[in-house]
Amino acid sequence: MIGAGNVAFHLAQTIKNAGMEVVQVYSRTEESASRLGNLLECAYTTDKTGISKDGDLYILSLTDKAIVDFSNELDLPGKIVVHTSGGLNMNVLEGMTRQYGVIYPVQTFSKVKEVDFKKVPLCIEAVNESVKKVLFDFAGKLSPDLYLLSTLQRRKLHIAAVFACNFVNHMYFIASEILKEENLPFDLLRPLIHETANKVNKLSPSVAQTGPAVRNDLQIIEKHLDLLSLSPGFQEIYRDLTESIKNLKETDNLNLS
Amino acid sequence: MIGAGNVAFHLAQTIKNAGMEVVQVYSRTEESASRLGNLLECAYTTDKTGISKDGDLYILSLTDKAIVDFSNELDLPGKIVVHTSGGLNMNVLEGMTRQYGVIYPVQTFSKVKEVDFKKVPLCIEAVNESVKKVLFDFAGKLSPDLYLLSTLQRRKLHIAAVFACNFVNHMYFIASEILKEENLPFDLLRPLIHETANKVNKLSPSVAQTGPAVRNDLQIIEKHLDLLSLSPGFQEIYRDLTESIKNLKETDNLNLS
Numbered sequence: 205m206i207g208a209g210n211v212a213f214h215l216a217q218t219i220k221n222a223g224m225e226v227v228q229v230y231s232r233t234e235e236s237a238s239r240l241g242n243l244l245e246c247a248y249t250t251d252k253t254g255i256s257k258d259g260d261l262y263i264l265s266l267t268d269k270a271i272v273d274f275s276n277e278l279d280l281p282g283k284i285v286v287h288t289s290g291g292l293n294m295n296v297l298e299g300m301t302r303q304y305g306v307i308y309p310v311q312t313f314s315k316v317k318e319v320d321f322k323k324v325p326l327c328i329e330a331v332n333e334s335v336k337k338v339l340f341d342f343a344g345k346l347s348p349d350l351y352l353l354s355t356l357q358r359r360k361l362h363i364a365a366v367f368a369c370n371f372v373n374h375m376y377f378i379a380s381e382i383l384k385e386e387n388l389p390f391d392l393l394r395p396l397i398h399e400t401a402n403k404v405n406k407l408s409p410s411v412a413q414t415g416p417a418v419r420n421d422l423q424i425i426e427k428h429l430d431l432l433s434l435s436p437g438f439q440e441i442y443r444d445l446t447e448s449i450k451n452l453k454e455t456d457n458l459n460l461s
Numbered sequence: 462m463i464g465a466g467n468v469a470f471h472l473a474q475t476i477k478n479a480g481m482e483v484v485q486v487y488s489r490t491e492e493s494a495s496r497l498g499n500l501l502e503c504a505y506t507t508d509k510t511g512i513s514k515d516g517d518l519y520i521l522s523l524t525d526k527a528i529v530d531f532s533n534e535l536d537l538p539g540k541i542v543v544h545t546s547g548g549l550n551m552n553v554l555e556g557m558t559r560q561y562g563v564i565y566p567v568q569t570f571s572k573v574k575e576v577d578f579k580k581v582p583l584c585i586e587a588v589n590e591s592v593k594k595v596l597f598d599f600a601g602k603l604s605p606d607l608y609l610l611s612t613l614q615r616r617k618l619h620i621a622a623v624f625a626c627n628f629v630n631h632m633y634f635i636a637s638e639i640l641k642e643e644n645l646p647f648d649l650l651r652p653l654i655h656e657t658a659n660k661v662n663k664l665s666p667s668v669a670q671t672g673p674a675v676r677n678d679l680q681i682i683e684k685h686l687d688l689l690s691l692s693p694g695f696q697e698i699y700r701d702l703t704e705s706i707k708n709l710k711e712t713d714n715l716n717l718s
Binding site for chain 1: 467524525526548567568569570571573574576580581582584606608610613614616617618619620621622623624625626627628629630631632633634635636637639640642643645647648649650651652653654655656657658660661662663664665666667668669670671672673674675676678680681684685688689694695697698699701702705706708709
């Protein structure tokens with residue numbers, strides 16, 4: 205396991221829990237290498253030249269830049285090497301080996317929060333059929349939810365995930381900041397957050413859309429913009445997203461109520 | 462029940478299911494008045510002058526503009542009148558009666574999706590103590606989750622709800638549009654959407670933040686903006702939200718991984 209960040213942290217534990225052996229953890233820093241190595245009861249190193257040659261599968265779970273840097277510095281001829289990035293071409297690994305691929309988990313990971321990997325879709329890409337078979341066999345032990353995706357599909361999916369997760373969380377953050385100004389508890393929004401996420405299991409997002417923008421309730425929108433005047437950043441986001449929803453309403457035939 | 466929109470539709474049924482009587486439904490259109498009236502097995506009218514004087518409580522569940530218009534056209538002296546708006550002052554009702562208040566349910570409602578009202582926070586405001594008691598008694602039969610909020614608190618909460626629900630749903634919508642371009646199923650994002658919403662039950666949104674923006678992963682961000690170049694509206698939202706997350710990272714001490 206090359207890397208000890210959020211994805212590596214959860215993926216490595218899932219691999220071990222699935223009955224496979226994590227031979228060694230590499231991380232740039234002693235702290236994260238030892239933390240994950242100790243957790244897995246396996247060897248760890250902070251030295252690229254100390255990376256074991258005994259692995260069947262090398263997983264580069266790093267930032268995109270670090271994956272590219274790494275692939276230029278380490279040869280693993282004959283070994284199967286994958287990265288876990290949503291946005292990086294598969295063939296950035298071709299300097300390391302001829303046997304390469306991608307396993308991209310479509311999930312958000314933080315070290316302090318457990319994740320049930322059985323519910324994580326794993327998107328696989330492989331340079332050839334034999335690597336593809338190995339990766340499907342391996343990934344199938346971690347999750348039943350496997351997809352074979354092209355690079356372009358994976359990259360688009362990654363962008364979609366940024367909207368559906370990272371930007372959604374930022375909306376939660378802005379909401380929590382607005383509540384704080386009035387000493388209101390975040391609990392007030394929990395049922396709404398839960399229902400909003402559940403709703404798109406039953407309705408398409410365009411049908412599920414509610415609120416002043418889709419109703420074109422200009423009176424409320426103006427008041428909201430006015431109340432946000434002390435937070436110009438939030439105000440601008442409010443304005444832009446309201447315009448975006450209104451534009452869709454004008455072009456599509458959405459539920460207006 | 463004055464109104465038959467999404468909130469009125471669910472609220473009226475919850476009132477009936479709680480063992481209380483909905484005397485009459487008013488709606489501007491015959492179609493929605495009859496639909497809700499028939500569902501509740503109660504009288505309905507589309508004529509403001511035909512509104513019954515027999516109610517103990519009159520609930521104006523309309524758009525903000527319609528609530529204001531309505532309050533200028535109908536007198537209900539001695540009756541208790543509330544509206545359900547998150548953004549409207551309580552005293553827009555003072556032309557109708559001296560006994561007025563607000564019951565604002567913090568939830569998103571669509572007619573085609575059931576909602577468990579017992580999990581809906583109800584925010585109450587009342588012109589005096591006696592109305593307050595009536596409203597707490599009434600609302601307490603619908604949900605255990607009652608809050609006494611000032612007008613300003615309610616209005617800020619409403620803005621927060623727009624971010625946490627309406628804008629979040631718009632993020633889902635954009636994500637689904639991006640997936641459609643590559644013929645990818647929305648199912649790929651369901652575990653991520655679920656986890657993102659669940660995560661803020663355990664972590665604050667600032668700690669829960671992940672993704673290229675908070676990591677300041679400029680390489681991914683540039684690629685994403687490039688891939689979004691055929692959707693300039695989505696590209697602009699991506700750029701603005703990424704900047705907003707990056708700005709917070711610079712001012713706060715967020716989880717960077």
